[in-house]
Amino acid sequence: MTEPENAGHDYDVVISGASLAGSAAAILLARRGARVALLERRSRPTAYKTLCTHSLTANATPVLEELGLIPALEKAGAVRNEARWYTRWGWIEPSAAPGPALPYGYNVRRSTLDPLIRCRAAETPGVDVLLGHQVTGLLQEAGRTVGVRAKTPEGEREIRARLVVGADGKDSAVAEYAGVPTRQHENARFGYLAHFRNLPLRDGISHAWFLVPDMAYAFPNDDGVTVVAVLPDKKRLPAFREDLEGSFLDMVRALPDAPDIDAAERVTKITGTVDYPLRTRKPTAPGVALIGDAALTGDPLWGVGCGWALQSAQWLAEAVAPALTGPGDLDKALTAYARRHRRRLGGHQYLAADFAKGRPFNPGERLMFSAAARDGGLARHMHMFASRLIGPMQFLNPAAVARAAVVNLRHREASARTGA
Ligand SMILES: Cc1cc2nc3c(=O)[nH]c(=O)nc-3n(C[C@H](O)[C@H](O)[C@H](O)COP(=O)(O)OP(=O)(O)OC[C@H]3O[C@@H](n4cnc5c(N)ncnc54)[C@H](O)[C@@H]3O)c2cc1C
Incomplete structure (x- = not known):
């Protein structure tokens, strides 16, 4: 579909959600010449996602590089991540094996990362960050989405754009308004996490324990904070909840080569989720693209959602920018994005959905x-x-x-x- 430039549009793109996926997409699209409105329902520029263990896998690093965020992240104390994984056959130790340096990602708390990337979006010429703007509906003409309706501090507002991007997380309202069906996969585990100080980890690197079906993690983060998370089988939930703190600490104490949790200081409350199904959606509809968790919500067990949020933003920007800023065909560009998304993430999600059943290793x-x-x-x-x-x-x-x-x-x- 080709259209005359700016025909009746306020922006080339309107993005719902200024977290990782939305902020990254706004920056990458604007740098390619698009005019972007980035809407976020929360009004504080420092808002961040609390339910996360903050470990960005190495696939995120090239996107962080393109965004120009690495120097700021390292200055903020982001930890280059290396990991060892416990299995019943012993520890898997990639960093100890001989060979060239392994690619790395970063452990950095969302309280550091989210404001940083949102602020970078706000500084990018061509991006208008509109905080306190909640998308409440889509504008549609002849079966095609042509903009959004938003609740703002000043009242209702309509914003028209050639492309509406849903970067609004796992419960994506954009997907729902656009009628994109959701495929849901049950998750047999629940999860709790907390932040600690004075919790050194062996070699200062991330640890994951595959206790099958239970899982546990410890991640060193910025500012000397270690994030500890447990993901037990849901069968344990009633007993676990009877004494949340005791159950959490007991589970950590019982880990093989457990970190000394009793000598550490807990600096956040224990927070978590007892029902976190995986979700998969077709990442496009006429005039609409979904990125990040809105397109695919993975299992927190694998700690991959942030990397995929950033990557899908990059894939979308690469696919649609030429059509948004020149004479290209936007629908063909969206098809190319959807194909790349499916090719890159479909297999991972298939395996993750199967493992989320809490089954033994195959x-x-x-x-x-x-x-x-x-x-x-x-x-x-x-x-x-x-x-x-x-x-x-x-x-x-x-x-x-x-x-x-x-x-x-x-x-x-x-x-x-x-x-x-
Ligand atoms: C317990 C747990 C641990 C995790 N640990 C990790 C980990 O270690 N590593 C990792 O990579 N991933 C992890 N994840 C997954 C990761 O948190 C998500 O994949 C990631 O935050 C997705 O980013 P996003 O930008 O797509 O969505 P989100 O971060 O969910 O952001 C969505 C944004 O949209 C806004 N919004 C929503 N609705 C509207 C609306 N109607 N109008 C305007 N704005 C709206 C929200 O306010 C929010 O800012 C974890 C998840 C859980 C639950």
Whole structure:
């Protein structure tokens, strides 16, 4: 669909939601010449998402680089993240394995990150950040979305644009108003998290415990804060809730190589969610694009939503900017974005939705996780997958699977020889 420039539009793009996905998209679209209105229902410029463990996987780093945020993040104390993962076969230690430096992301609290990226959006020429603006409906003409209706401190307002972007999170109102169906996958785990000071972690790196079905994490963050999270099976919820603090601390104390939680100071309340289904939506409709959690809400267990929020913003900007600022075809650009989104994230979400059932490791996972605990090369391969720098097909490529099989065979032979 081509249109004369600015035909009856207030902006080229109106974005609902000024969190990670929305702010990133606003910056990247405006830098490519689009005029952007970035609407956020909350009115404080320092607002941030509290329900997050703040670990940005390495796939986010190229987007943070393009946004120009890395120097500010490092200055704010963001921690370059490395991780080890506990499994019943032992620790998987990618950082300890020989090889070139591994790609890294950042652990940085959302109270630091969200205001930073929103402020960067506000400073970007071509972006109008409109705080206290809640999108309450879509303007539609001939089956196509042509703008939004918003509740503002000054009353109702209509804003017309060639493209409306839903960056409004997992309960996306834009998706609902546009009639985009939601595919929901149940999550068999609940989660609680809290922030601590004086909680050193071994080697100062992130820890994850795959206790299957339960999970636990500890992430060092900016300003000397360590975020600790537990994601137990929902069957444990009634007993867990009877004494939330006691259950949380007991679960951390019982972890293999547990951090010394009793010597630490808890600096936030224990907060969490008892029902967090995964959601998948088609990321486009006529005149509409969805990014971040609005398009795909992953399982918090994998800590990937922030990276995908930033990446999907970048994919959208790359796809639609030429059509928004020149004579290109916007519908074709949206189709290209949807295709890239599905190709890059579909396989990850499929696996995550299956694992969210709380099932035991499947044979492929058993093979790869056990071998990665025994072999540095496979631990590094696992890091690439966990960082979402490779997809499931690359993770389970024939060479990696064959290597895992050989590693485990040799391990069995060695165990038989030593009688272990
Ligand atoms: C317990 C937990 C832990 C997590 N830990 C991690 C982790 O360690 N690493 C990771 O990568 N991901 C993690 N995630 C996921 C991550 O928090 C999300 O994927 C990420 O915040 C998505 O960003 P977003 O910009 O798409 O949406 P959001 O951050 O949800 O932002 C949506 C924005 O839209 C605004 N909005 C909503 N409705 C409207 C409206 N009608 N009008 C205007 N504005 C509106 C909201 O106010 C908000 O600012 C975790 C999630 C949970 C629940």
